Amino acid sequence: MASQLQEPEQATFVETALKLSGKSDDEAKRTGALDRADEQVEAMFAKKYQTAGSPVHRAVWDDKFPIELFVVPEPTVPPECQKVMDASLEVVLRHVREKTLLNEQRKIADSVLRELGDVGYWGLLVDREFGGSAAPFMAFARFLRQMATVDPTVAGLASVHGCIGAVDPVRAFGSPSQKENHLPKLASGQRLSAFALTEPCAGSDLTALKTEAKLEGDHYVVNGEKLFITNAIAGRTIGLVCLIDKKPAVLIADLPDQENDEFQTKRYGLYALKHSYNNGLVFKNFKVPKDNLLDAGRGDGLTIAYHGLNRGRVALCANAAGTMRAMLANMLPWARFRKTYAAAIETRELVRRRCGRMAAMIVACDALVDWCSWQLDAGFRGEMECIIAKIFGSECQKEAAIELFMKTHGGRAFLHGHLFGDNVHEFLAPCIYEGEGEMLGMAFLKSLIKEHGTKYYEPIGKAMAAAGIKNPNAVTPGTLWAIRGALWPYASWRLKQLLGAASKPVIPSDGPNKLREHAEWAAGQLQKSRMAVDGLMQKFKLGLADRQCSMAELSARIQDQVVILVTALWAARRNDELIHAAADVLCQDLRRKLTGARPSSSYFKTVTKLGEAIAAGGFSAIAGIDENEILMPYG
Numbered sequence: 001m002a003s004q005l006q007e008p009e010q011a012t013f014v015e016t017a018l019k020l021s022g023k024s025d026d027e028a029k030r031t032g033a034l035d036r037a038d039e040q041v042e043a044m045f046a047k048k049y050q051t052a053g054s055p056v057h058r059a060v061w062d063d064k065f066p067i068e069l070f071v072v073p074e075p076t077v078p079p080e081c082q083k084v085m086d087a088s089l090e091v092v093l094r095h096v097r098e099k100t101l102l103n104e105q106r107k108i109a110d111s112v113l114r115e116l117g118d119v120g121y122w123g124l125l126v127d128r129e130f131g132g133s134a135a136p137f138m139a140f141a142r143f144l145r146q147m148a149t150v151d152p153t154v155a156g157l158a159s160v161h162g163c164i165g166a167v168d169p170v171r172a173f174g175s176p177s178q179k180e181n182h183l184p185k186l187a188s189g190q191r192l193s194a195f196a197l198t199e200p201c202a203g204s205d206l207t208a209l210k211t212e213a214k215l216e217g218d219h220y221v222v223n224g225e226k227l228f229i230t231n232a233i234a235g236r237t238i239g240l241v242c243l244i245d246k247k248p249a250v251l252i253a254d255l256p257d258q259e260n261d262e263f264q265t266k267r268y269g270l271y272a273l274k275h276s277y278n279n280g281l282v283f284k285n286f287k288v289p290k291d292n293l294l295d296a297g298r299g300d301g302l303t304i305a306y307h308g309l310n311r312g313r314v315a316l317c318a319n320a321a322g323t324m325r326a327m328l329a330n331m332l333p334w335a336r337f338r339k340t341y342a343a344a345i346e347t348r349e350l351v352r353r354r355c356g357r358m359a360a361m362i363v364a365c366d367a368l369v370d371w372c373s374w375q376l377d378a379g380f381r382g383e384m385e386c387i388i389a390k391i392f393g394s395e396c397q398k399e400a401a402i403e404l405f406m407k408t409h410g411g412r413a414f415l416h417g418h419l420f421g422d423n424v425h426e427f428l429a430p431c432i433y434e435g436e437g438e439m440l441g442m443a444f445l446k447s448l449i450k451e452h453g454t455k456y457y458e459p460i461g462k463a464m465a466a467a468g469i470k471n472p473n474a475v476t477p478g479t480l481w482a483i484r485g486a487l488w489p490y491a492s493w494r495l496k497q498l499l500g501a502a503s504k505p506v507i508p509s510d511g512p513n514k515l516r517e518h519a520e521w522a523a524g525q526l527q528k529s530r531m532a533v534d535g536l537m538q539k540f541k542l543g544l545a546d547r548q549c550s551m552a553e554l555s556a557r558i559q560d561q562v563v564i565l566v567t568a569l570w571a572a573r574r575n576d577e578l579i580h581a582a583a584d585v586l587c588q589d590l591r592r593k594l595t596g597a598r599p600s601s602s603y604f605k606t607v608t609k610l611g612e613a614i615a616a617g618g619f620s621a622i623a624g625i626d627e628n629e630i631l632m633p634y635g
């Protein structure tokens with residue numbers, strides 16, 4: 001299908017590398033198309049805010065560690081946004097308590113969606129001039145976390161609507177008249193929205209898109225099929241990714257109120273996101289006004305799709321932080337109630353360790369959510385940082401559900417009506433949607449190596465090709481001489497590193513020493529990791545793209561170092577000993593994972609003491625969360 005995509009004007013770094021490595025034109029073109037979309041998103045940001053200026057990129061490649069980009073200020077929530085948030089929580093809490101949240105199909109009821117619209121929920125991310133309340137993203141993300149403790153589906157729908165749905169594409173790419181036309185209805189909730197990208201043959205591989213739109217008079221006529229689209233039913237407004245003149249584009253499409261010959265939903269049984277609609281969409285000569293085509297500037301439809309995904313990824317991590325709070329709040333009463341061998345299981349080390357570990361993951365997700373959303377508010381693109389939040393949040397939620405929550409509840413975890421049994425698929429699916437974790441991990445590493453590769457490796461590759469050197473490993477004095485001009489900048493960079501270019505980061509003095517020590521260690525590792533990245537590039541050269549296991553492994557290591565740094569610095573600024581202890585546990589866990597060390601007795605003491613304090617009710621993060629009744633209690 002790559003032949004359906006527009007011919008590139010100029011090969012990208014990735015495309016050039018793939019071609020030089022002997023990949024087929026088709027594979028190089030497909031991968032190049034995604035790389036180009038990525039570059040076009042980059043071009044929308046001022047240099048300072050592009051990937052190469054981002055905290056993670058600079059932490060690895062800059063000689064002076066940018067510690068200021070890891071210390072997150074407290075958010076301010078404008079009073080009008082706070083009012084909307086409080087009222088929205090009140091609506092959902094009331095419906096949960098009155099058991100009226102779901103309709104007869106067990107989906108969030110229309111009446112709830114309408115009431116939320118009345119109090120301004122759907123307009124939180126819409127500008128004031130169009131009827132929204134323009135919440136800073138950091139305030140929005142923290143609020144989603146709170147909403148997820150009450151109902152994760154309602155929280156998820158705010159992200160589907162505001163981050164990946166139609167709101168972000170229209171705000172970022174809409175013309176004044178498109179904004180005027182769509183945003184007020186999206187803000188009020190008169191039109192709720194979804195984003196339709198995935199197709200039966202195009203999920204991880206977005207170059208395989210087939211849905212097409214052809215201009216006929218004043219309308220685009222759409223034919224094709226979408227799959228797995230959340231919140232997509234008749235009457236919604238969708239960002240529809242389709243091919244126009246063989247190039248990906250986004251149409252803002254108002255789906256009709258009733259299905260008809262042109263538009264139909266395809267239903268299937270889906271375990272995940274069961275309280276929201278998720279459907280396939282089938283279009284047969286479906287008409288969309290030509291004015292509804294978004295202008296991606298120098299980019300295309302994938303540029304628009306990529307733009308909203310970063311917000312969605314942070315929202316996903318916030319949702320995980322809220323969902324894990326609900327799990328922990330429901331673990332404690334059970335652990336207190338359940339007695340085995342004449343003592344409550346809350347007194348046992350294994351159970352206390354689980355409570356401590358759960359708190360550690362909650363604190364780390366909170367830190368990542370604040371850090372990423374602060375960057376997005378500051379104007380950063382945030383690609384690598386939001387990928388970390390997405391992967392870490394979804395993996396934590398999976399571990400929390402299975403290793404901590406399910407195990408602590410024993411057989412009752414599988415009863416109908418149990419938070420685990422009823423929601424196990426909800427807890428796992430975030431590892432897949434908005435990008436499967438390992439695929440994203442590779443995208444993370446590609447972003448990290450791109451500038452270094454373009455600056456140093458690409459000229460060498462081109463010089464070798466020009467000199468007719470086919471095998472990059474067969475280096476002789478003659479070949480070195482032939483490419484000396486291209487080799488020199490890299491050789492001087494490498495020499496500088498060997499002489500010790502990396503700096504020793506200066507860590508702020510807030511908080512306990514142990515957190516400062518974790519932060520210092522992680523920052524030092526990040527500085528050292530540039531040699532590991534360069535080493536990988538040197539070792540595999542043009543074949544690196546095929547070394548997925550090595551790429552994924554190094555990517556995960558760097559991500560873990562970032563999580564340690566962000567969590568330690570974030571927790572150190574909080575005046576709460578349990579948060580300090582939880583952050584310490586998280587940092588110790590990740591450091592052991594990175595170094596291969598065994599846990600020490602002192603670690604076990606720290607994590608079980610933390611679990612004991614949490615069981616005693618000391619963890620403010622879970623205060624006020626409604627607990628579910630204990631199933632099958634015994635006398």
Ligand SMILES: Cc1cc2nc3c(=O)[nH]c(=O)nc-3n(C[C@H](O)[C@H](O)[C@H](O)COP(=O)(O)OP(=O)(O)OC[C@H]3O[C@@H](n4cnc5c(N)ncnc54)[C@H](O)[C@@H]3O)c2cc1C
Pocket residue numbers: 194195196197198201202203204205227228229230231272273278429432433434435436438439548
């Ligand atoms: C609950 C739910 C909600 C969703 N909501 C939406 C939505 O609102 N809008 C929307 O557009 N989409 C949505 N999706 C789709 C989702 O984004 C895709 O499922 C996801 O991107 C993966 O695509 P896929 O399912 O086609 O997996 P595939 O493309 O079939 O890939 C399967 C797996 O193969 C592996 N793989 C694939 N390619 C490679 C490669 N080159 N190298 C190594 N490994 C590879 C990866 O592990 C990958 O996860 C949703 C999905 C779910 C489950």
